[in-house]
Amino acid sequence: MHDKLQALATKALASLEKATTAPALEALRVEFLGKKGALAEILGNMGKLPPEEKKSVGAIANAVRAQVEQALTAAQARVEALALEAELNGPKLDVTLPGRRATFGRRHPVSQTMDDMCAIFSRLGFEIEQGPEIELDWFNFEALNVPADHPARDMQDTFYVDEKSLTLEGKGPVVLRTHTSPVQIRTMLAKQPPVRAIMPGRVYRKDSDQTHTPMFHQIEGLFVDQKVTFAELKGTLDAFAKAFFGSSAKTRFRPSFFPFTEPSAEVDVSCTFCGGSGCRVCKQTGWLEVLGSGMVHPNVFRHAGYDPSKVTGFAFGMGVERLTMLRFGIDDLRTMFENDYRFVSQF
Numbered sequence: 437m438h439d440k441l442q443a444l445a446t447k448a449l450a451s452l453e454k455a456t457t458a459p460a461l462e463a464l465r466v467e468f469l470g471k472k473g474a475l476a477e478i479l480g481n482m483g484k485l486p487p488e489e490k491k492s493v494g495a496i497a498n499a500v501r502a503q504v505e506q507a508l509t510a511a512q513a514r515v516e517a518l519a520l521e522a523e524l525n526g527p528k529l530d531v532t533l534p535g536r537r538a539t540f541g542r543r544h545p546v547s548q549t550m551d552d553m554c555a556i557f558s559r560l561g562f563e564i565e566q567g568p569e570i571e572l573d574w575f576n577f578e579a580l581n582v583p584a585d586h587p588a589r590d591m592q593d594t595f596y597v598d599e600k601s602l603t604l605e606g607k608g609p610v611v612l613r614t615h616t617s618p619v620q621i622r623t624m625l626a627k628q629p630p631v632r633a634i635m636p637g638r639v640y641r642k643d644s645d646q647t648h649t650p651m652f653h654q655i656e657g658l659f660v661d662q663k664v665t666f667a668e669l670k671g672t673l674d675a676f677a678k679a680f681f682g683s684s685a686k687t688r689f690r691p692s693f694f695p696f697t698e699p700s701a702e703v704d705v706s707c708t709f710c711g712g713s714g715c716r717v718c719k720q721t722g723w724l725e726v727l728g729s730g731m732v733h734p735n736v737f738r739h740a741g742y743d744p745s746k747v748t749g750f751a752f753g754m755g756v757e758r759l760t761m762l763r764f765g766i767d768d769l770r771t772m773f774e775n776d777y778r779f780v781s782q783f
């Protein structure tokens with residue numbers, strides 16, 4: 437037994453000395469000192485020995501265990517030092533390589549335009565209001581004087597939700613709003629005149645080509661008070677055009693139709709590319725169509741709980757993407773929603 441223990445000690449010390457990696461050391465620890473290892477096996481047979489021999493074998497066994505444990509600790513330190521050295525001598529860091537530049541985020545051109553537009557109208561005394569993108573058909577159409585079978589609905593075909601499957605709190609069918617005009621009604625229901633507000637937000641239509649995306653942004657404007665006139669509508673929008681496009685911008689009002697305004701006008705701005713002399717962008721007309729507007733229809737006031745014999749008002753709505761394209765000279769609307777950093781980083 438003494439010999440066996442002595443042999444174990446010799447073998448263990450030799451193996452530990454040769455080991456060069458941490459996993460190899462762990463394997464040796466299990467082999468010699470583990471619960472089912474060589475030392476445990478020898479001690480397992482001790483029961484058969486006479487008592488006086490047990491004592492001396494036990495003492496030697498303890499001495500061998502201590503010796504192997506000590507050698508293991510020393511080997512672990514040596515292996516760790518080896519690993520550190522290998523790391524230090526490994527692939528060198530080339531400090532002469534150019535650094536990697538941090539790229540800064542940018543505000544999307546549409547967000548920039550929205551912010552600028554809101555800032556301009558704030559200076560003109562307009563507050564900012566918001567409404568839901570998932571809207572009751574009633575706010576989006578009915579209350580704006582667009583009945584269920586009105587042909588004006590065709591121009592704003594949208595994503596209807598099946599009438600039976602989803603109705604908002606039992607208040608009728610639901611649509612993704614096709615314009616920001618429903619916020620006019622919500623604002624008037626919540627406030628008493630005078631009301632002077634703009635309403636920015638996302639809107640949705642069943643449209644997709646070079647100048648249309650199924651989702652886009654609008655800014656609605658509403659001014660209601662006693663004796664608001666069409667002259668104020670013209671003055672406000674002309675002031676906006678000059679603030680947004682530059683002081684040389686001119687505006688032109690053309691008769692138009694919207695069910696929720698009467699009279700209604702389409703507003704053009706002198707072409708920002710050719711200054712009005714005619715070019716490809718304005719199709720040689722010298723003018724760019726930028727928004728719809730008009731005097732609030734009496735039926736709209738009735739639906740919003742205002743008395744049309746006491747107040748008048750004007751409203752307008754403009755497409756933010758369109759103004760962004762004109763301002764930055766972007767020729768395809770769809771590029772704005774492709775999420776390509778190379779596009780956004782240009783503005």
Ligand code: PHE
Pocket residue numbers: 614615616617656694697728729730751752753754
């Ligand atoms: N809501 C109209 C549209 O989306 C624009 C508009 C708003 C026209 C307010 C008149 C008054 O086309």
